[in-house]
Every structure is written in structure tokens, then in C-alpha cells.
Amino acid sequence: MEQKALTIAKDICCLKCYICNMDALIVYPENNEQLTALKAVMKAMKISFEQKSDIYPQQVLEGIKTSLKQAEAGELKPYKSISDMLDKK
Numbered sequence: 001m002e003q004k005a006l007t008i009a010k011d012i013c014c015l016k017c018y019i020c021n022m023d024a025l026i027v028y029p030e031n032n033e034q035l036t037a038l039k040a041v042m043k044a045m046k047i048s049f050e051q052k053s054d055i056y057p058q059q060v061l062e063g064i065k066t067s068l069k070q071a072e073a074g075e076l077k078p079y080k081s082i083s084d085m086l087d088k089k
Contacts, residue, residue: 029035042049070076079085 027038029038039049039051067076
């Protein structure tokens with residue numbers, strides 16, 4: 001019975017070490033062809049993966065475009081202190 005308990009404990013320890021030593025990769029394919037090839041290789045090698053896309057709300061994208069246009073036109077003024085941000089004169 002004692003031998004069996006030691007074997008189970010050893011197996012659990014090895015499993016923990018195996019899980020702790022796993023790394024994750026973040027890849028940035030430059031085009032759809034690269035993305036398709038990466039997915040095919042990972043599926044063939046039975047590597048689990050998840051695909052995520054960062055999608056921002058439309059108002060955020062519009063705000064970024066507006067800010068970039070203002071920066072190009074030299075219309076942006078830097079804040080020097082917190083009181084500059086609060087002062088609405």
C-alpha cells in the first residue's frame with residue numbers, strides 16, 4: 001500500500017512539473033497565408049491553440065483617427081499638470 005502511495009505521489013509531482021514547464025507562444029502572422037499555414041501545422045501536430053482578434057469599438061477607432069489628424073495639423077497641446085486638464089477655460 002505504501003509503495004502504491006509513493007508511485008501516485010511521484011506521478012502527481014511529475015505531472016505538476018510537466019504543467020509548470022509548458023510555455024506559450026504568441027505569433028503575429030503578416031498575412032492570411034501565414035495564418036492558414038500556422039493553423040495547419042498546429043492541427044497536424046495536435047497542438048491546441050486559440051485564436052483571438054483585438055477588436056475595438058467604433059467610437060474608439062474614430063477617436064484615434066481624429067487625434068491623429070489633430071496631431072498632424074499641430075492642434076494638440078500637451079498637459080503640463082493636472083490643473084491643465086481640469087481647467088476648461
